[in-house]
Amino acid sequence: MALLVLTACGGAMVINPEKNAVDFTIEGGEEKVDVKADGTWNVKECPEWVTAEIQDSILVIKTARNETGAVREGDIVLAGKGQVQAAIKVTQAAKCTRINPETDKVEFEKEGGTQTVKIDTDGSPQVEAPEGFTATYAGGVLTINAPSNEGGGKSGEIKLTSDDQSATIAVTQKGNICPKCNGTGKVKCSKCHGRGKVSYGGDAEWGCTKCGGRGYYGEGMEYGDYIVKGSGKMKCPQCGGSGH
Numbered sequence: 730m731a732l733l734v735l736t737a738c739g740g741a742m743v744i745n746p747e748k749n750a751v752d753f754t755i756e757g758g759e760e761k762v763d764v765k766a767d768g769t770w771n772v773k774e775c776p777e778w779v780t781a782e783i784q785d786s787i788l789v790i791k792t793a794r795n796e797t798g799a800v801r802e803g804d805i806v807l808a809g810k811g812q813v814q815a816a817i818k819v820t821q822a823a824k825c826t827r828i829n830p831e832t833d834k835v836e837f838e839k840e841g842g843t844q845t846v847k848i849d850t851d852g853s854p855q856v857e858a859p860e861g862f863t864a865t866y867a868g869g870v871l872t873i874n875a876p877s878n879e880g881g882g883k884s885g886e887i888k889l890t891s892d893d894q895s896a897t898i899a900v901t902q903k904g905n906i907c908p909k910c911n912g913t914g915k916v917k918c919s920k921c922h923g924r925g926k927v928s929y930g931g932d933a934e935w936g937c938t939k940c941g942g943r944g945y946y947g948e949g950m951e952y953g954d955y956i957v958k959g960s961g962k963m964k965c966p967q968c969g970g971s972g973h
């Protein structure tokens with residue numbers, strides 16, 4: 730019985746928070762710190778812009794949005810028996826100073842799906858996603874969704890902005906590919922068979938008008954002056970040039 734009373738009423742001789750520093754963004758929020766101690770402890774000091782609440786062995790630290798325009802910091806001091814103390818430094822950003830995605834490129838298969846990208850930031854980024862994708866940010870993670878893609882390949886940029894910081898992530902999704910042009914939208918010109926010029930025997934040649942060429946070359950003429958070769962390629966007749 731005596732031991733029980735001692736444990737219940739005795740101040741801690743050892744107070745050991747799992748971390749000694751907690752950072753908040755400008756938006757503030759809540760952080761929980763597990764405190765290991767061999768007896769009771771309490772919050773002796775706390776900055777006025779911080780609330781610290783004890784829930785069993787957990788210290789719940791809360792801050793509101795930092796409207797001061799400056800970074801603020803202070804210590805929460807936990808006290809046990811006598812002079813036994815432990816401090817947790819609390820810092821709150823004045824504005825976002827960094828947005829660092831762990832990757833700047835995300836690729837989806839044709840089937841689509843969900844992918845996440847860790848974002849190292851001290852802000853609360855606003856997210857803009859290109860058409861055909863959705864993206865949301867919460868708690869240091871960007872979640873990107875792409876539905877199944879029945880059209881051609883898609884690509885765009887996701888933009889993250891917070892205060893004067895920004896970052897972009899390139900996002901692409903594979904799509905259906907036209908088998909005739911292999912997705913390029915172009916096939917060999919049917920008139921010149923890719924040569925860009927046509928000839929009808931002898932030295933006489935014409936720039937292929939079907940694929941953008943022009944001009945005529947014949948006997949006694951300087952070749953380069955009169956003939957402009959075509960590209961040798963034309964719009965894919967199967968997909969109309971879309972590639973899918």
Ligand SMILES: [Zn+2]
Nearest residue numbers: 918921937940
């Ligand atoms: Zn041609």
Ligand SMILES: [Zn+2]
Nearest residue numbers: 907910965968
């Ligand atoms: Zn095609």
